[in-house]
Amino acid sequence: MRVRAQMAMVMNLDKCIGCSTCSVTCKQTWTNRDGVEYVWFNNVETKPGVGYPTRWEDQARWKGGWKLDSKGRLRLRSGGKIRKLATIFANPDLPSLDDYYEPATYDYDSLVTAPASERMPVARPLSAITGLPMKMETGPNWDDDLGGSALYAAADPNIAAMSERVQLSFEQTFMFHLPRICEHCLNPACVASCPSGAMYKRETDGIVLVDENKCRGWRMCVSACPYKKVYLNHVTAKAEKCTFCFPRIEEGTPTVCAETCVGRLRYIGLVLYNLDAVEEAAGSSGDLVEAARSCLLDPFDETVIAQAKLDGIAEDWIAAAQRSPIWALAMKHQVALPLHPEYRTLPMVWYIPPLSPVLDATAAMGGDNTSADDVFHAVTTMRVPLDYLAQLFTAGDADLVAGVLMKLAAVRSHMRALTTGAPNTTTDRGLEAADLEELYRLLAIAKIADRFVIPAAHREEGAQLASWTSGYPLDGPGSVGMSGPVPVAVPTLARSTRRRP
Template sequence: MRIRAQMAMVMNLDKCIGCHTCSVTCKQTWTNREGTEYVWFNNVETKPGIGYPKHYEDQERWKGGWKLDARGRLTLRSGGRGKRLSRLFANPDLPSIDDYYEPATFDKDILVNAPGGLTDTPVKQPYSTLTGKPMAITWGANWEDSLGGSSGQDDPNLARMTAKVKFEFEKTFMFHLPRICEHCLNPACVSACLSGAMYKREEDGIVLVDQDRCRGWRMCVSACPYKKVYVNHATGKAEKCTFCFPRLEAGLPTICSETCVGRLRYLGLLWYDEDAVLAAASVEDDADLLDAQRSVFLDPNDPAVRQAARDAGMPEDWIEAAAASPVWKLIAEYKIALPLHPEYRTLPMVWYVPPLSPVLDAAGAAGRDDSDADDIFHTIRDLRIPVEYLAELFTAGDTSAVAGVLMKLAAMRSYMRARTLDGTVAQELLDGVGMSAGQVEAMYRLLAVAKYADRYVIPAAHKRQAAELEALGAEHDTCPVSDGPHALEITPLPGRS
C-alpha cells in the first residue's frame, strides 16, 4: 500500500440556484486576461442540456477518457503515443471555437455618448474579442440557463436512457450542475501530454500545467473527457483549473467555494492507496466503477491507516484534517456523494450529492405516506427528475445506486421533519436506509446547516517543506514540483507522500 493525499470537493446540487457567482469570481481571479476570453475554469450548466463545450459528454465524438481494450487493459480513447505523435499538427478530435463560443464585447460609448432627441433608442453592437468585427451572439458558456431544459433533446445522457423522456410542459425538469476540473486520480490529460507538462502534485493530488514545458500540442484537450483543459490562444499554452492551490496552501478554500451563495461546496482531504488505482479504473463492468473507486479511499479513522500516514511522513495536522474531512463523510461514510461520469475511468475527485425533487410533496400528492419507507421509495421512482437521467450522469447507468442515495436524502428529510414537529423517531425510515439516528442527524447538520469550518477542512502547507523544496530545486537546478513527472525521480521529502 502506498498512501497518498488528495484534496477533493463535493457539491450538493440541491442547493445550487444557478446564480453563476462561482463562475464570475473564478473568471475574475484566473482567466480575466487576453487569450482566455472563452475560458471558464468553473461553469454552471443547466441539465438537461448539451453542456460546455457543446456535447462534451459524447466520447464517441471527442475520444476523451479511458477505455478497456480487447485484452482488458486500460488505454486512452485518443490512442497510443504513436497515434498522438502523428496528430501533433492535425488533431481531428479538438473542439473548435464554435463548440465553445466566440467571446464578445460591446461598444458602450454608443449609449453613453448618444445625442438627445433621437427617435430610435441607441443599441450597443456586440464585437468579437477575437477579430474585433461586429458579430451576432448565438451561444455562450451558460446559454442553456434561460432555456430551462428545453434544449435537452440533444443531451447525450438522454440518448443513452432506455425510457424515452417526454419534454411536455408538465414533465419538464431541470437542475444546475457546476463543473470544474476533476483533478482525477487517473487523469487522462496527464497521460496524453507528450511534453510532460501536465502533472499531478504528489503532496495533494492537484493536476497542474507547467507553462514552461507546455508546447501547445493540445493532446490534453482531446484526452480530457470533461473538456476542462483549454488553450490560451495568445500564448499557445494549455491552461486549466488550479484548484486555487495558492489559497489551499494557506488553508483557505477555493475562490468558487468561498463565494458560493448556496454554500453547496465542501472541501477536504482524502487518503487513498495509489497501488489500487489501476485496478479500480480497470474493472470490467462500468456499473462497478463507483464501488471500485470508493474502495481506493482509506479510512482516516483507522489506526493502521493513520500510522501508515505517519510512516509516510504526513504532518500530524494533515492526519487530523483527513479524519475531520467532510468529503470523506459524504463520499465514504454516508455514501450520498457520487462521481460525475465514472465510466470515463479517470476516477474523478469532484463528487456530487444528486438533486432531490420535492419528494415529500410528491408522496402526499400521490396519496402516499411520507413517513413510510416503502411509499417514499416508490415516490422516488416517479419524481420529476428521472432516476435514469441521474444515473447516466453519476453512476454509469446504475439506477439502484442513485435510488439508494435519493432514498437516504428523502429519509433524512422525513425523519428530521417528524422529530422537529412532534419529537417522534421514525425508526422505520432509519431501518430502511440502514442508518442510525445519530448518523442521520449528523448528515443533516453537514448538508443543511454546516458552519464554515465544517464545510472547509483544509490543512495548510508547511513552511518547512517549502524551504526544503526550494533548497532541493536549487540543488538540482530545477523545481521538483513544476518539473512534473520527473519529480518522481527525486527522493521524497519528509512530510511528502
C-alpha cells in the same frame, strides 16, 4: 500500500441555484486575461442540456478519458503514442471556438456618444476575439437561457443513452444545475496524454497543474480530458486549467468558487488514498463507483495512519483527513457520487445528486412530498429522473442513485419527525438516527469550519511546492499576477474565514 493525500470537493446539487457567482469569481481571479476570454475553469450547466463545450459528454466524438481494450487493459480513448505522433500537428478531436462559444462584449461607447434622437441607442454585441459586430448564438450556459427547451435538452448525450419512454417524458419532470471544475482525477487522462510531460499531479495534495515552461501547445490534454477542463490560451499557445486555487489552498483558504458559493453547497477536504490501488480501480470491469471508493483509505485505521506517517504525511494532515467532510459524505455515509465514473479517470469532485426533482414528481403523482413513504414509493417506481442521474453519476446504475436519494429523503423525514412530532417512517429502514442527524448537520446547517477542512501546507515542503508550481504563470507574461506581493484578496478572505463561526 502507498498512502497519498488528495484535496477533494463535494457539491450538493440540491442547493445549487444556478446563480453562477462561482463562475464569475473564478473568472475574475484566473481567466480575466487575453487569450482565455472563452475559458471558464468553473462553469455551471443546466441539466438536461448540452453543456460547455457543446456535448462535452459525447466521448464517441471527443475521445476523452479511458476505456478497456479487448483484453481488458486500460487504454486512453484518444489513442497511444503512435496515434498521438500521427496527429500531433492536426489533432482531429479538438473542440472549436463554435463548440465553446464566441465571447462577446458590447459596444458601450455608442450608449454615451450617440447623438440625441427619439429612440434609445443600442449597444450591439462585439466579438471579444475579433472586435467585430457579431450575433450571439450560444454561450457557456445557453441551456439556462433556454431552460427546458427541447432543442437543447434533447441534444444532451445522457438523454440519448436512455430509453425512448424516458426521452418522451423528461421535459415535464425536472431540471437542475451542475457546477463543474477540473476533477483533479486520481488517474488523470490529461497527464497521461501530454507528450511534453507538462501536465502533472502534485504529490503533496493531488492538485493537477500545467507546467507552462514545458507546455508546447500540442493540445493532446484538451482531447484526452473527458470533462473538457483543459483549455488552450490562444495568445500564449499554452494549456491552462483549474488550479484548485493552489495558492489559497496552501495557506488553508478555500478555493474562490467554494468561498463565494451563494448556496454554500461546496465542501473541501483531504482524503487519503492508496496509490497502488489506482490502476486496478481505473481498470475495473465491475461497479465503477465502488472501484473509485476502493482507492480511498479509512483515516481512522491504525494501519493506514502508520503507513501515512511512513510516507511522509504530517500528523495535522492525517487529523484533517479524519475531520474531512469529503470522507464523511463520499465514504462514511456514501451520499456523494463521482461524475461519469465510466470515464475511468477517478474524479475527485464528488456530487450529491439532487432530491428536489423527485420531491416535485412525488407531488405531481399525488403523493405527499414530506412523507418518506410517498417519496420512497416515487423513488422506487419512477424511472425519471433516476435513469438520467444514473447516466451522470453511476455509469447507469439507477439502484445506486435510488439508494442515495432514499437516504436524503430519510434525513428530511427524520428531522421533520423530530421537530414537529410527526410519525417517523424511517426507523424501520435500517438507518441509524445518529447517522441521519450527522448528515443533517453536514448538509443543512454546516458552518464554514465544517464545510472547509483544509490543512495549510507545511513550511518545510515550501521548496518542493515552489518547484512543483514554478511552471504556473502566476506573474509571467499573460499571467494572473498572483505571485510577488501577496494579492490583497487572499489574506483578506483568510481573515474573514477565520472570523466567521
